Amino acid sequence: MSIRDNTLAVAESLINRAVANSPGVAEAVQALSGKVLQITLTGLDQVVYLAPMGSRVQVLAEAPDHPDVKLAGRVGEFLRLAAAQGDAKQAALKDAAITIEGDAMLAQQFAAMMDALDVSPEAHLEPLLGATGAAQVGEIGRALFGLGKAQASRVGSATFAQWNSESGAAVAEREVGAWADEVSQITAQIDGLEVRVKRFERKVSEIPDGS
Amino acid sequence: MSNDSTTHFGYQTVDAADKVKRVGQVFTSVAQQYDIMNDLMSMGVHRAWKHFAVNLAAVGPGDHVLDLASGTCDLAGRFAKQVGDTGHVIASDINADMLAVGRDRMIDRGIVSGIEYVLANAEELPFDTNQFDCVTMAFGLRNVTDKDAALAEINRVTKPGGRVLVLEFSKPTNDGFAKLYDQYSFSVLPLLGKFVANDADSYQYLAESIRMHPDQDTLKGMMENAGLLRCQYFNLTGGIVAVHRGYGAP
DSSP states (O other), X not given: OOHHHHHHHHHHHHHHHHHHXXXXXXXXXXXXXXXXXXXXXXXXXXXXXXEEETTEEXXXXXXXXXXXXXXXXXXXXXXXXXXXXXXXXXXXXXXXXSEEEEOHHHHHHHHHHHHTOOOOTXXXXXXXXXXHHHHHHHHHHHHHHTOSHHHHHHHHHHHHHHHHHHHTXXXXXXXXXXXHHHHHHHHHHHHHHHHHHHHHHHHHHHSOTTO | OOSSSXXXXXXXXXXXXXXXXXXXXXXXXXXXXXXXXXXXXXXXXXXXXXXXXXXHHTOOTTOEEEEETOXXXXXXXXXXXXXXXXXXXXXXXXXXXXXXXXXXXXXXXXOOSSEEEEEOOTTSOOSOTTOEEEEEEESOXXXXXXXHHHHHHHHHHEEEEEEEEEEEEOOOSSHHHHHHHHHIIIIIHHHHHHHHSXXXXXXXXXXXXXHHSOOXXXXXXXXXXXXXXXXXXXXXXXXXXXXXXXXXXX
């Protein structure tokens, strides 16, 4: 088996693991069963075929049947398409930078199916990177490839929260700054309060006895 | 098969009915030492081959999986974890001793639910048509007397679009490597069998049966003839082993 075949087999395994673990996606794949999507990466001169069969997806170097739809573009354009969310994805799909030949609706169905995948590489990465590292790389990977609609928007806050919880005492500079500002304000208010208390005490002491 | 009544048992030509009995004796003889011998013979690489096959099978929660020639349940155990509470795995083997070792092994690992054990001949499967999302057979097909009948049965019980995976020894793709592999198979394997399992003959049969097994393209053609769709194979370790995959026809 060539390196390319190995790479495609690994990619297929990852996609199908995600299909198996993403609610509803297996049904979406089933609906596309028998269809063939050809992806041509023009910059790399590579052609890959996605061919749903039953409830799983084949990733092939050679077309099993005549492709129903062909997408062609540079890697960057496909990444941009993958990273696009919601309506922006459809707009990106219509962008002239990726040429579509054949059934455009089918291309959108493929894109929606890939979009719904909940890719979870954490289980594979955890032995190598530990739980924290695996979680962060998983989140970043999802955001980069746009797999899972909620993932990209979650990545910033999730990573920051992860760092905070793991780093314990280590606090971000901007948080320290805000806290220091609050301390200064409270100190100034206490100083003012002390002055007013002293003035009040002085006035009380100036009141004649028996008045 | 060679013709209607004879078949190969290693390099020997025997009556088809006799092969079942002889293969049964081989696996009854090696059942208790099967795992340790696999590790020794393959230098542990058989775990990577099985891992690759399991990943290609892409079994998920709720799937119904049949693992044929399940032996010591290496694959079935992994599938049992993947199918979850809603799925189901059947570990099947023609040899009661192997199946007993596999069942005990699963119990020792705490895998007791979602898995059943069925003593069955792959040529006549006691299951309904279109019953399984995935059917696997690891290192078993070469021991089957009528491989075409077994593949037809596998196709029958697989759901339309379901996956069929056959992990089996095959033909090295490089001639130089093939000669080294031959030396290893016919010199080292029987010796290992003699000293570890006290059974050189069974491991001589193993080496011979591998040579008599159809090569990658022939097996792919047999799977297509059985009705499976989109058949392809993946060579592992220079073709010593190949994973063939096909899909159940609608």
